[in-house]
Amino acid sequence: MACGEFSLIARYFDRVRSTRRDVETGIGDDCALLSVAEKQLLAISTDTLVSGIHFLPDISPRDLGYKALAVNLSDLAAMGADPAWLTLAITLPEVDESWLEAFSDSLFEQLDYYDMQLIGGDTTRGPLAMTLGIHGLVPAGRALKRSGARAGDWIYITGTPGDSAAGLAILQDRLDVENPQQADYLVKRHLRPKPRVLHGQALRDLASSAIDLSDGLISDLGHILKASDCGARIMLDWLPYSDAVRDNVDPEQALxxxxxxxxxxxxxxxxxxxxxGALDVAIGNLGVPFTCIGQVGPASEGLHFFEDGKPVTVDLKGYDHFASH
Amino acid sequence: MACGEFSLIARYFDRVRSTRRDVETGIGDDCALLSVAEKQLLAISTDTLVSGIHFLPDISPRDLGYKALAVNLSDLAAMGADPAWLTLAITLPEVDESWLEAFSDSLFEQLDYYDMQLIGGDTTRGPLAMTLGIHGLVPAGRALKRSGARAGDWIYITGTPGDSAAGLAILQDRLDVENPQQADYLVKRHLRPKPRVLHGQALRDLASSAIDLSDGLISDLGHILKASDCGARIMLDWLPYSDAVRDNVDPEQALxxxxxxxxxxxxxxxxxxxxxGALDVAIGNLGVPFTCIGQVGPASEGLHFFEDGKPVTVDLKGYDHFASH
Structure with missing residues (x-):
């Protein structure tokens, strides 16, 4: 249902750089046709990104092409799935060829990196927005679900949380970071988040549950606890911070x-x-720190926070939740 | 990435009426997990519908819920695939519960009818639009592709083309139809198109190529001819019209x-x-007429039109292509 001149957009997305063996028919028919190997499950996720809500309206097309795919890959990572295919439905206010070239170049670079193939999509005219449908494969019975946590399990996170929010604050002139390397690091963490695809795959047989941190630790861990019918104790003094956050952000804001x-x-x-014990072998060499931040407890205990071994109350009220939520 | 109050929308789409055996994990984790039976191929298609472009802004939510799924099912039908799963990414300007209830009721009625399951999605705030990702299954090697037509094959269509355009013209006060049954018939053909899912399945071993008529016969048949590297002769006097079109539309406009x-x-x-010869047995009892309208020829002949056996020129210039294209 491409309209008029908009069909020309299709050629930016019609280049097949990688051809996966499991794609029998890609772009160009009523449907794509794909084969799923025996004993593999298909993992599917969909995310919409709207200008001004999920990304700043002045974001560069290269950054947008990167991030749109990254946030969807992150959902696959959280299931322990191997990335496979992408559908892209994009709505554009106008045909801006240099924008399209930069956006699609960036998108295809990422697709190539993950050996993924664009298998279909749609282009329409309207306010800038896009919906990505991402498809991955995971061996049957080995997917990382939200519902597998049990009381006594330890809670881990990869990386250093809060970096992305700090990066956005820099972009919106709400945070001043003098050291240019640190400023650049934080902005990149917001614009170019690295989906933890390899971590997810390596955790398949070790983790009892997993989720990706898209809305924030409390909200996302909350989904695990709800799906697993558990509570948790989070040790605030165990939370890892990047040097860039520690050096430039007030501790309360950092928290x-x-x-x-x-x-x-x-x-x-x-x-x-x-x-x-097996964690170090599995994900210790992937170049990203991982940190134990607490322990799963029974549902009756709810979610509680501790500092230096003592219970504390976390007041998140008045927090200026940033534009994208 | 649902924002704030918008998470309440989720509950309208979170009701699982049908549970398919091949859905291991549906809505509620980072990804849905699905199994694909051996020797089946997965067929995937994505369509975006934007208010004012793909549907009239004052369309009823029930009609929209129906049509959004129907146009996507039509893509599966054109591949000969069995409908299986749906993802729905919907962008809404506001939370209007009565609208949501009517829209989702209508959507789920259709999902139930086709034994489909909603497996994921996303809700965001913005101008009314939606992207559906439809997933079907087709036995390996039996999908209906656009590329299989050969010179000498006969060209068929189901139903009576032009009804939908006439129905839209009524809705936009560009066509006056006095007979209320006929007016109702044409409007329904626009608002409630019936995806020819059973026809597609029945044609798997008989048709050499197939496509669904979304943009119009010339454009869509053109896709088959291009993919198959063929030309075609269309017999204009073989084109079937509904009584409602024949009785109310000027013949040139009807054409x-x-x-x-x-x-x-x-x-x-x-x-x-x-x-x-086998066509009648395969699709003769499905309650929808099917008509031979011409024959595939070599690519060198291009696409030509005939009337009473004589070549004619069809002038589509000046045609007021309606709002949705």
């Missing part, structure tokens, strides 16, 4: 960003005591 | 609507001479 800043696209996962 | 009105969501398919 808020770590707990509810969102868009870090790191993984939060739970690991039974028995598997803790 | 234009039949050839390029679009949105009929009927199937156009090609059948080798050898399989013509």
């Amino acid at each position: 808020r960003w770590a707990l509810s800043g969102g868009e870090d696209y790191e993984l939060c996962f739970t690991v039974p005591e028995l598997n803790r | 234009r609507w039949a050839l390029s009105g679009g949105e009929d969501y009927e199937l156009c398919f090609t059948v080798p001479e050898l399989n013509r």
Whole structure:
């Protein structure tokens, strides 16, 4: 249902750089036709990104092409799935060829990196927005679900939460970071989050549950606890911060960003005591720190926070939740 | 990435009425997890519908819920695939609960009818639009592709083309139909097109190619001819019209609507001479007429039109292509 001149947009997305063996028919028919190997499950996720809500209206097309795919890959990572195919439905206010070239170049670079193939989509005219449908594969019975956490399991996160919120604050002139390397690091963490695809795959047989940190640690961990019918104790003094946040952000703000800043696209996962020793072998060499931040408890205990071993109350009220939520 | 109050929308789409055996995990995790039976291929298609472009802004939510799914099912029908799963990413300007209830009721009625399951999605705030990702299954090697037509094959369509364009013209006060049954018939053909899912399945072993009529016969048949590297002769006097169109529409306008009105969501398919006899058995009892409208020729002949056996020129210029294209 491409309209008029808009069909020309299709050629920016019609270039097939990688051809996967499991794609029998890609773009160009009524449907794509795909084969799924025996004993593999298909993992599917869909995310919409709207200008001014999920990304700043002045974002560069290269950054947008990167991030749109990254946030969807993060959902696959959280299931432990291997990326496979993408559909892209994009709504554009006008045909801006240099914008389209930069956006699609960036998108295809990422697709190539993950050996993914664009298998279909749609282009329409309207306010800038896009919906990506991402498809991955995971061995049957080995997917990381939200519902597998058990009391006694340890809670881990990859990376350093709050970096993305700090990066956005820099872009919106709400945070001043003098050191240019640190400023650049934080902005990149917001614009170019790295989906933890390899971590997810390596955790398949070790973690009892997993989720990606899109809305913020409290909200996302809350989904695991609800799906698993558990509570949790979070040790605030165990939370890891990047040097850039530690050097430039007031500790209270850093804590808020770590707990509810969102868009870090790191993984939060739970690991039974028995598997803790194997973690280092599995994900210790992937170049990203991982940190134990607490322990799963019974549902009756709810979600509680501790500092230096003592219970504390976290007041997230008045937190200026940033524009994208 | 649902924002704030918008998470309440989720509950309208979170009701699982049907539970398919091949859905291991539906809504509620980072991804849905699905199994694909051996020797089945997955067929995937994505369509975006934007208010004012793909549907009239004052369309009823029930009609919209129906049509959004129907146009996507039509893509599966054109591949001969069995409908299986749906993802729905919907952007809404506001939370209007009565609208949501009517829209989702209508959507779920159709999902139930086709034994489909909603497996995921996303809700965001913005101008009314939606992107559906539809997933179907087709036995390996038996999908109906656009590329299989050969010179000598006969060209068929289901139903009576042009009805949808006439129905839209009534809705936009561009066509006056006195007979209320006929007016109702045409409007329904626009608002409630019937995806020819059973026809597609029945044609798997008979048709050499197929496509659904979304943009209009000339445009859509053109896709088959291009993909198959063929030309075609269309016999204009063989084109079937509904009584409602024949009684109320000027013949020249009826022809234009039949050839390029679009949105009929009927199937156009090609059948080798050898399989013509079997067509009646395969699709003769499905309650929808099917008509031979011409024959595939070599690519060098291009696409030509005939009337009473003589070549004619069809002038589609000046045609007021309706708002949705």
